[in-house]
Amino acid sequence: MVRLQVLIFVCLSMYLVAVVLPDAYIMMDAASTLSFGFLVLAAYLFAELLARMKLPRLTGYIAAGMLFGPSALGFLTPGVIGDLKLVDDLALTFIAFAAGGELHLDMLRRRKRIISLTLICQVVFVLIGVTAAMFLLRSLFPLTASMSMIQALGVAAICGAIAVARSPSSAIAIISETRAKGPFTEMILGVTVAADVLTIFLFAVVLSFSDLAISGQPVDFTFLLAMCGEVVISLAVGLLLGAGISLYLAKVGTELTIFILGIAFLITQFSYGMTSVLHDTFAIDFHLKPMLICMTAGFYLRNFSRNGDEFIQIIDRSSLPIYTIFFAMSGAALKIEALQDTWLWVLILVGMRTVFVYLGSLAGGKLGGDSRVLRRVSGLGFLTQAGVSLGLIKMVSDRFPGFGDELATLLVAAVAMNQIIGPVGLKYALSRAGETRESRACSPQA
Amino acid sequence: MKIIIGLTLIVLLALLGSRRTFTKVKLPLAARHIYLTGTEFILVGLCLGGLMLGLLDFKALRGLDPLLHLAFGWIGLLFGIQLQIGRVGHFGRQYLLFALLQAVVTFFFCCLPFLLLLPVLGIQDDFVLLGALTLGAIAVPTAQSSLAMIQRELGLGRNKLMEMLSYVAGIDAMVALVIFGFLFCFAHCQKLGNIIALVNLQYVGISIGLGLGTGLLLHFLTRIRCSQEELVLFVIGSVAFCAGAAASLGVSPLFVTFLSGMMIANLRGQKARISRALNTLEKPLYIIVLIMGGAMLGPVADWPLVLLLAAIYIVLRVGGKVAGGLLSSGVLRSPERIPRPVGLALTSQGGMAAAMVVSFHRAFDDELSNTILMMILVAIVINELIGPFLARFLVRGAR
Numbered sequence: 001m002v003r004l005q006v007l008i009f010v011c012l013s014m015y016l017v018a019v020v021l022p023d024a025y026i027m028m029d030a031a032s033t034l035s036f037g038f039l040v041l042a043a044y045l046f047a048e049l050l051a052r053m054k055l056p057r058l059t060g061y062i063a064a065g066m067l068f069g070p071s072a073l074g075f076l077t078p079g080v081i082g083d084l085k086l087v088d089d090l091a092l093t094f095i096a097f098a099a100g101g102e103l104h105l106d107m108l109r110r111r112k113r114i115i116s117l118t119l120i121c122q123v124v125f126v127l128i129g130v131t132a133a134m135f136l137l138r139s140l141f142p143l144t145a146s147m148s149m150i151q152a153l154g155v156a157a158i159c160g161a162i163a164v165a166r167s168p169s170s171a172i173a174i175i176s177e178t179r180a181k182g183p184f185t186e187m188i189l190g191v192t193v194a195a196d197v198l199t200i201f202l203f204a205v206v207l208s209f210s211d212l213a214i215s216g217q218p219v220d221f222t223f224l225l226a227m228c229g230e231v232v233i234s235l236a237v238g239l240l241l242g243a244g245i246s247l248y249l250a251k252v253g254t255e256l257t258i259f260i261l262g263i264a265f266l267i268t269q270f271s272y273g274m275t276s277v278l279h280d281t282f283a284i285d286f287h288l289k290p291m292l293i294c295m296t297a298g299f300y301l302r303n304f305s306r307n308g309d310e311f312i313q314i315i316d317r318s319s320l321p322i323y324t325i326f327f328a329m330s331g332a333a334l335k336i337e338a339l340q341d342t343w344l345w346v347l348i349l350v351g352m353r354t355v356f357v358y359l360g361s362l363a364g365g366k367l368g369g370d371s372r373v374l375r376r377v378s379g380l381g382f383l384t385q386a387g388v389s390l391g392l393i394k395m396v397s398d399r400f401p402g403f404g405d406e407l408a409t410l411l412v413a414a415v416a417m418n419q420i421i422g423p424v425g426l427k428y429a430l431s432r433a434g435e436t437r438e439s440r441a442c443s444p445q446a
Numbered sequence: 447m448k449i450i451i452g453l454t455l456i457v458l459l460a461l462l463g464s465r466r467t468f469t470k471v472k473l474p475l476a477a478r479h480i481y482l483t484g485t486e487f488i489l490v491g492l493c494l495g496g497l498m499l500g501l502l503d504f505k506a507l508r509g510l511d512p513l514l515h516l517a518f519g520w521i522g523l524l525f526g527i528q529l530q531i532g533r534v535g536h537f538g539r540q541y542l543l544f545a546l547l548q549a550v551v552t553f554f555f556c557c558l559p560f561l562l563l564l565p566v567l568g569i570q571d572d573f574v575l576l577g578a579l580t581l582g583a584i585a586v587p588t589a590q591s592s593l594a595m596i597q598r599e600l601g602l603g604r605n606k607l608m609e610m611l612s613y614v615a616g617i618d619a620m621v622a623l624v625i626f627g628f629l630f631c632f633a634h635c636q637k638l639g640n641i642i643a644l645v646n647l648q649y650v651g652i653s654i655g656l657g658l659g660t661g662l663l664l665h666f667l668t669r670i671r672c673s674q675e676e677l678v679l680f681v682i683g684s685v686a687f688c689a690g691a692a693a694s695l696g697v698s699p700l701f702v703t704f705l706s707g708m709m710i711a712n713l714r715g716q717k718a719r720i721s722r723a724l725n726t727l728e729k730p731l732y733i734i735v736l737i738m739g740g741a742m743l744g745p746v747a748d749w750p751l752v753l754l755l756a757a758i759y760i761v762l763r764v765g766g767k768v769a770g771g772l773l774s775s776g777v778l779r780s781p782e783r784i785p786r787p788v789g790l791a792l793t794s795q796g797g798m799a800a801a802m803v804v805s806f807h808r809a810f811d812d813e814l815s816n817t818i819l820m821m822i823l824v825a826i827v828i829n830e831l832i833g834p835f836l837a838r839f840l841v842r843g844a845r
Contacts, residue, residue: 006666010687013659017691030693032508033515037687041667044679086509257730269506320675321682 065331100298118364125360131160154213238296384422491740519689526707555766557582589796627701661709794833
């Protein structure tokens with residue numbers, strides 16, 4: 001009750017400062033800090049309220065962001081969201097370190113059969129299933145209704161490839177929130193991370209094919225190579241970074257908070273800087289992936305560094321404010337108004353993805369020898385979607401000026417919906433698998 | 447390329463600097479004064495900033511604004527939370543008066559001459575008073591870190607003189623923050639072009655209301671049982687909210703959160719836990735302020751003149767501290783444990799002064815604030831260099 005009162009007080013204060021007070025009183029260039037503080041408090045307190053309804057806190061953070069963001073109450077302006085982009089990027093690198101740090105090599109070796117089978121089945125089912133379904137519905141889908149069959153296949157394949165992407169950041173946040181641990185949790189995280197990396201390759205292939213199908217341009221091998229290069233170089237930079245951090249931990253080992261912050265800042269700046277230099281100087285579109293770099297570094301530290309555990313622990317200790325601000329920002333950045341015109345096709349797309357993800361998990365679990373219970377729920381653990389998919393969607397928009405924006409709006413709205421339902425599904429799946437702290441405490445063995 | 451150079455620079459500094467700073471390797475005395483007090487981070491910031499590598503350029507600094515304001519708020523709250531009304535005079539009324547008088551004398555010693563000196567730089571009449579008041583306020587705080595360093599070095603575990611010096615340094619910070627808070631309110635009158643008491647009072651009211659309101663907010667949030675992670679989140683959220691609101695409304699984030707801290711300190715609640723949570727991030731946030739302070743420094747057209755004024759400022763500040771000590775001990779009939787030239791031990795000017803000047807620069811961001819930033823950063827480096835020598839000289843003499 002006290003927290004509800006505090007939430008109301010915080011909201012009223014923010015309303016007073018951000019909305020009621022005349023502009024003459026407000027120095028707008030300091031508004032980002034105010035919004036940052038407001039979002040941390042309001043999103044957490046809002047999520048606490050939703051948690052009483054057994055919803056994951058993560059959903060609460062996203063919902064709070066949507067509620068207070070530009071699309072609803074407007075406490076946060078688009079300008080402020082832009083100003084907080086750096087904080088958002090820094091938070092993402094922290095989450096990526098944590099996600100990489102959760103991947104134990106021993107666990108991956110032990111669970112490689114089930115992870116690889118689930119991954120293969122999911123990729124095959126989702127890619128082929130969503131592509132086929134969108135192709136079959138082509139005459140009803142306004143975007144492809146007037147296209148030739150081959151062009152419609154190109155668009156359908158793009159939808160299929162994007163549907164494969166997951167959200168490691170959401171997965172790690174839910175795992176951290178529920179303190180889940182066990183083989184099922186490990187499998188979920190392993191598949192989620194691997195699927196995200198695989199999506200980049202898949203997307204490169206699909207986009208090259210779609211280019212050929214839609215625009216009649218020959219397959220662009222440079223693009224294919226560049227996409228593969230991005231992943232390989234990001235992995236290499238991540239390994240180097242992991243080795244560098246490991247050296248720092250061994251030789252210096254002090255001022256870790258400031259060191260981590262500095263590294264996160266440099267990685268984001270380095271990735272963007274590199275992209276802009278290559279684009280401006282050599283006209284090459286090459287995007288290093290900060291998330292992949294940090295995940296690889298986290299993986300290296302967890303598995304190949306003597307002092308890596310200390311680093312991962314510091315990241316874990318600071319996880320709560322980081323998750324809160326990151327997901328609340330994600331919610332605030334969602335354009336709810338995009339749903340107004342596209343909601344029916346968003347529902348169809350999300351529904352199809354959910355069905356094929358579920359079927360893929362079922363098949364993978366069956367082949368891998370998972371128990372009946374796990375097979376039934378594992379599909380719900382793979383619905384989260386964000387990060388990489390949004391980057392890829394932007395490429396679609398840039399690549400196909402004719403219909404790219406329209407398709408991108410639809411896909412972004414679908415990702416937004418998956419971002420909301422995904423965490424609920426994952427929390428439920430982890431709970432049914434008996435691997436959350438709560439369910440472990442309730443189990444007869446506990 | 448700049449990023450790679452920046453990365454290499456940071457890693458090198460971290461490896462060389464930190465290893466030497468935080469281990470027992472003996473460095474030359476002057477270098478130790480810079481290293482052990484964290485002043486080197488100003489130089490790191492200078493290298494990373496717009497004047498040199500440009501890695502922390504204007505856009506990046508604006509992107510890091512929430513962190514910077516969080517740091518201001520954190521520092522203010524940390525000082526405020528140590529201020530339990532009942533304990534302010536625990537050394538005795540005479541010592542409290544001594545500390546207050548010494549701080550006020552230092553303030554006027556640095557403020558008044560600059561009313562005459564600042565126009566030399568071509569600063570408009572309207573802003574001369576604001577600049578002089580700022581220089582005076584920033585002259586007051588004394589670095590606790592260098593007192594602690596001397597205490598460690600000379601093995602003065604529970605020495606009465608060191609405890610008293612630390613107490614005076616605490617009071618210095620309090621006086622400085624209060625002057626600084628009122629100075630921000632005064633700045634609104636400057637902007638309006640005439641001094642209207644009501645406008646002043648309005649901003650004083652905003653500062654006090656915001657500070658005490660946030661204190662209550664944090665008190666209520668942490669009153670219910672919460673985990674350490676939640677407590678840290680509440681502190682981060684409240685501090686950023688309060689500091690952001692203060693900065694948005696044009697009042698001092700340092701002063702406002704100082705009031706919040708005082709509020710928490712004087713309520714029955716989780717002050718010990720909050721204080722512990724604040725301590726865990728104190729050093730990193732100070733480092734952020736020092737680095738960003740260095741990085742914020744823009745080109746100064748008349749830099750030789752500014753350096754000359756910085757030198758005058760350093761002399762005036764040392765003079766103010768010494769005169770403040772002498773005058774206070776004379777007027778108040780020197781408390782027996784205070785050596786008369788006690789001001790010599792109070793010349794180090796550390797993190798609080800840096801936080802104040804960076805906060806001032808962030809709020810006003812004009813030629814005057816850039817000039818003051820340069821003067822104060824130079825003064826901090828020099829004062830950190832000579833301050834511990836003077837303090838050591840005094841403490842050894844007193845023994």
